[in-house]
Amino acid sequence: xxxxxxxxxxxxxxxxxxxxxxxxxxxxxxxxxxxxxxxxxxxxxxxxxxxxxxxxxxxxxxxxxxxxxxxxxxxxxxxxxxxxxxxxxxxxxxxxxxxxxxxxxxxxxxxxxxxxxxxxxxxxxxxxxxxxxxxxxxxxxxxxxxxxxxxxxxxxxxxxxxxxxxxxxxxxxxxxxxxxxxxxxxxxxxxxxxxxxxxxxxxxxxxxxxxxxxxxxxxxxxxxxxxxxxxxxxxxxxxxxxxxxxxxxxxxxxxxxxxxxxxxxxxxxxxxxxxxxxxxxxxxxxxxxxxxxxxxxxxxxxxxxxxxxxxxxxxxxxxxxxxxxxxxxxxxxxxxxxxxxxxxxxxxxxxxxxxxxxxxxxxxxxxxxxxxxxxxxxxxxxxxxxxxxxxxxxxxxxxxxxxxxxxxxxxxxxxxxxxxxxxxxxxxxxxxxxxxxxxxxxxxxxxxxxxxxxxxxxxxxxxxxxxxxxxxxxxxxxxxxxxxxxxxxxxxxxxxxxxxxxxxxxxxxxxxxxxxxxxxxxxxxxxxxxxxxx
Numbered sequence: 001x002x003x004x005x006x007x008x009x010x011x012x013x014x015x016x017x018x019x020x021x022x023x024x025x026x027x028x029x030x031x032x033x034x035x036x037x038x039x040x041x042x043x044x045x046x047x048x049x050x051x052x053x054x055x056x057x058x059x060x061x062x063x064x065x066x067x068x069x070x071x072x073x074x075x076x077x078x079x080x081x082x083x084x085x086x087x088x089x090x091x092x093x094x095x096x097x098x099x100x101x102x103x104x105x106x107x108x109x110x111x112x113x114x115x116x117x118x119x120x121x122x123x124x125x126x127x128x129x130x131x132x133x134x135x136x137x138x139x140x141x142x143x144x145x146x147x148x149x150x151x152x153x154x155x156x157x158x159x160x161x162x163x164x165x166x167x168x169x170x171x172x173x174x175x176x177x178x179x180x181x182x183x184x185x186x187x188x189x190x191x192x193x194x195x196x197x198x199x200x201x202x203x204x205x206x207x208x209x210x211x212x213x214x215x216x217x218x219x220x221x222x223x224x225x226x227x228x229x230x231x232x233x234x235x236x237x238x239x240x241x242x243x244x245x246x247x248x249x250x251x252x253x254x255x256x257x258x259x260x261x262x263x264x265x266x267x268x269x270x271x272x273x274x275x276x277x278x279x280x281x282x283x284x285x286x287x288x289x290x291x292x293x294x295x296x297x298x299x300x301x302x303x304x305x306x307x308x309x310x311x312x313x314x315x316x317x318x319x320x321x322x323x324x325x326x327x328x329x330x331x332x333x334x335x336x337x338x339x340x341x342x343x344x345x346x347x348x349x350x351x352x353x354x355x356x357x358x359x360x361x362x363x364x365x366x367x368x369x370x371x372x373x374x375x376x377x378x379x380x381x382x383x384x385x386x387x388x389x390x391x392x393x394x395x396x397x398x399x400x401x402x403x404x405x406x407x408x409x410x411x412x413x414x415x416x417x418x419x420x421x422x423x424x425x426x427x428x429x430x431x432x433x434x435x436x437x438x439x440x441x442x443x444x445x446x447x448x449x450x451x452x453x454x455x456x457x458x459x460x461x462x463x464x465x466x467x468x469x470x471x472x473x474x475x476x477x478x479x480x481x482x483x484x485x486x487x488x489x490x491x492x493x494x495x496x497x498x499x500x501x502x503x504x505x506x507x508x509x510x511x512x513x514x515x516x517x518x519x520x521x522x523x524x525x526x527x528x529x530x531x532x533x534x
Contacts (some may be wrong), residue, residue, distance in 0.1 A: 106217025
């Protein structure tokens with residue numbers, strides 16, 4: 001257990017960089033230079049560095065830096081054999097900064113990194129700030145969470161949780177209030193445990209993505225036994241279960257470890273192992289984890305080939321699971337065919353309806369993963385008729401057996417009206433892979449004067465949706481967010497379309513508009529007729 005040193009107001013810095021060094025003599029000078037060159041100013045940072053039993057000149061370089069920059073650099077030395085977690089916990093216990101950031105001697109910071117990250121944390125009251133990562137070499141780094149700069153990110157609606165390295169800005173008060181530490185009993189993945197807990201407990205998370213902040217060096221992981229990787233997945237799933245209530249949010253976080261940690265241990269790394277005993281023990285451990293710790297709802301979020309592999313493992317079909325892993329690794333194999341039955345789409349992966357393993361059809365169900373390609377290309381009035389044009393089709397299915405409809409749904413009552421669309425053949429219409437979707441265009445005429453009950457469309461806000469349907473498969477999407485340049489992007493003047501059916505002397509007017517998310521909607525209101533001009 002670490003203890004915090006007393007912090008006096010005059011000692012408070014913006015950032016404490018906790019720097020872990022183990023045999024980093026070659027890269028350490030560039031790392032230190034990047035810290036000393038921060039535009040935030042060296043008077044606003046402190047560097048607490050730990051030499052973790054280096055066998056090269058890393059310890060001497062840290063001692064020299066401490067001597068050259070007293071008060072800015074503080075160095076500690078540990079005997080080799082203590083864990084990275086011990087070293088980081090010690091550095092964290094000495095921190096006087098408002099924020100913490102953890103690096104290794106192989107990493108560097110871009111000149112404006114701390115300035116940008118601190119500004120984001122202060123402006124948005126963020127407890128954790130992710131700064132854009134960039135690789136310093138051929139190794140890969142996580143990038144999917146850095147699409148754009150955001151002052152507030154939903155942990156459960158983004159890819160933020162897929163980055164569990166501690167090279168982020170953590171609010172020190174959060175860390176101490178929650179008693180967060182790097183677990184010293186974990187052989188690998190202690191950084192995942194610390195970062196995951198911080199992300200879950202953070203009141204707000206921000207992302208700085210306009211320019212790279214952290215230039216990552218290669219990790220010094222060495223060879224990790226496969227069973228330790230399975231144990232890491234189990235530990236992380238257990239940690240998440242203790243922090244997040246059961247439900248979709250927990251499922252999402254668990255899926256990350258099933259895909260990234262357990263997926264590698266039972267997939268490419270397993271196939272690369274030349275030790276039959278290691279492979280079998282790994283599969284047994286993974287099967288037990290899947291049966292004991294993983295809800296079916298989390299498995300449903302995974303890519304279907306991986307879900308099939310796990311279903312085989314959980315059912316005790318270890319040899320078949322290895323066969324499935326080899327199938328996934330084969331980049332030359334053709335894409336699996338699809339089978340559509342009663343509105344459900346199945347991917348015909350290996351072991352689909354194989355009586356020898358008897359996996360449920362649900363494992364192969366990809367209906368929810370069907371992607372709709374849609375575009376609104378026309379919106380205009382013709383008297384009381386609202387005319388809509390565009391295209392909508394499934395990326396993965398043909399445009400046979402079309403039954404697409406436009407749906408108006410009242411936002412308050414849930415009442416809906418459905419309108420058939422007219423198909424228009426277009427041989428130039430293609431999906432993202434260049435395959436023809438010739439019958440994907442639609443046109444519809446919505447007569448607001450006469451709904452299914454013979455009356456005009458009622459008052460209220462009506463969301464405009466598309467029930468896209470081909471080959472018996474239907475998926476509803478909102479219309480309007482994707483639209484061509486020819487379609488107006490501003491609210492239009494109200495269109496009077498009928499006299500009121502309930503209030504004599506009043507009229508009904510409809511105003512198309514786009515929501516904040518860009519979706520098309522109609523606001524229908526009742527009003528007195530406007531005075532006519534003379």
